[in-house]
Amino acid sequence: MILKKRYPPSSSFASYINTESTHQIYAEASGNPHGIPVVFLHGGPGSSCNNNHRRYFDPSRYYIIAYDQRGCGLSTPNGELKNNTSQYLIDDLERIRQHYNIKQWLVFGGSWGACLGLLYAQAHPEQTSGLILRGTFLARGKDLLWFAQHGASELFPSDWKAFTQEIPRNERHDLVTAFYQRLHHGDHSTQLKYAGIWSRWSNKVATHNLTPSGTNRAADDALIRKVKIETHYAHHRYFIVENQILANIDKLPKVPVTIIHGTLDRTCLLSASQQLAAAIPDSELILLDNTGHLIEEEKMISALVNSTDQYIKKLARTARIRTK
Structure with a gap:
């Protein structure tokens, strides 16, 4: 089996996006402005994006938005906890989407980023074209x-x-x-x-x-x-109620969903991805043997790049169905 590699490094254009408070969100756009919009959600909470994160997408086919969540990375004020909850992060995603004049985007996230992506998709189903989730974290007790x-x-x-x-x-x-x-x-x-x-x-x-x-x-x-x-x-x-995501699974849009989990992931429970997949009709669950939690592992890189390549066709097909 030949493992896929990430796409070559590419340039990006940075912006700071104002919020309702002192928080300013650092965001980068790269790839094809006329391509499929996708947003990369980093993990943590407390982590940040890096230049490799946009390399999971074909820059000729995707319009890639990566950003640092409130208080994280290059967003300011760094480390600020006031007005920093899951609901504020969901609202920030909408600000970012509107800032880039995007009607609908693919949501791509791992670990805490997968949790945030699910919360966003439940709150804004019409703006979500699909979900690619890695190492699902459901934020239950x-x-x-x-x-x-x-x-x-x-x-x-x-x-x-x-x-x-x-x-x-x-x-x-x-x-x-x-x-x-x-x-x-x-x-x-x-x-x-x-x-x-x-x-x-x-x-x-x-x-x-x-x-x-x-x-x-x-x-x-x-x-x-x-x-x-x-x-x-x-x-x-x-900042959510117990089992909020699975209890509100019917609020997710009827869009393609791919869930990828390493069988040696010791940070996020494999059962969380399995339960999520079982709750979403027609979702795809991909289990990677000898693979742990991090996005940088070889098999994880290959599976994620393969998924984003496949979504080029999936989202084109979905768009045609919706316009009929």
């Missing part, structure tokens, strides 16, 4: 607890010990709250210490299937801001 309480802990016991040993035993029943308190109410040295502990655990769970490429060299303040955003969302249970 069980999804968070697997990562931060019990589940992945059984797979990496020594790393779990390092993650929990600085938390007093009487607080270990709720590790998300324990880290949240130290990151959001501690002094700078406390924030840096616990941001590092959280980040090392997260990296271990996400990268266990890859050859180590060195330690996380994120600058101190940038690391604190990133983990504060992640724990802000986790502590508030992602």
Whole structure:
């Protein structure tokens, strides 16, 4: 089997998009302005986009929008938590769509980006032409607890010990709250210490299937801001009600949906993608053996590029059906 590679690097044009508050959203457009519009949703919460993310799409056939979510990456103010909830992120997607004068776009996201993409598609079905989702995160209690309480802990016991040993035993029943308190109410040295502990655990769970490429060299303040955003969302249970996505599955538009999940993904539950696929009629579920969580793994790259190539025909066919 020949694995597909990402498309060559291409140039982009950057914009800052105003919001209802002090937040300004950094966005980049690339590819063919007359092509199929697609929006790339990065993970985290708290991560950002990079130049490789637009390489999953044929730049001659796609009009590619990538952006940094509120408080993330090059969006400003960096690390800002005020007016930073899932609903604000959904509203930002609409601002971005309107800024680029896009009527309807393909939503492409992985991990937290898959969760945000599903929430957006349920809120704005008419603006969604399709969904390509990687490593689905449904933001239920069980999804968070697997990562931060019990589940992945059984797979990496020594790393779990390092993650929990600085938390007093009487607080270990709720590790998300324990880290949240130290990151959001501690002094700078406390924030840096616990941001590092959280980040090392997260990296271990996400990268266990890859050859180590060195330690996380994120600058101190940038690391604190990133983990504060992640724990802000986790502590508030992602600002949605329990099982919101599956409970409102009928609100998704009747559009092509592809769900791709690595069988060695230890960050997001494989069962989440399976349950999502079972709930969406005619969706496509692709399971990749010997593949973990990250978008950079070879088989994941190939599956995602293959899917975006296939969607060129799928969306053209869907558009013809809709206009009949």
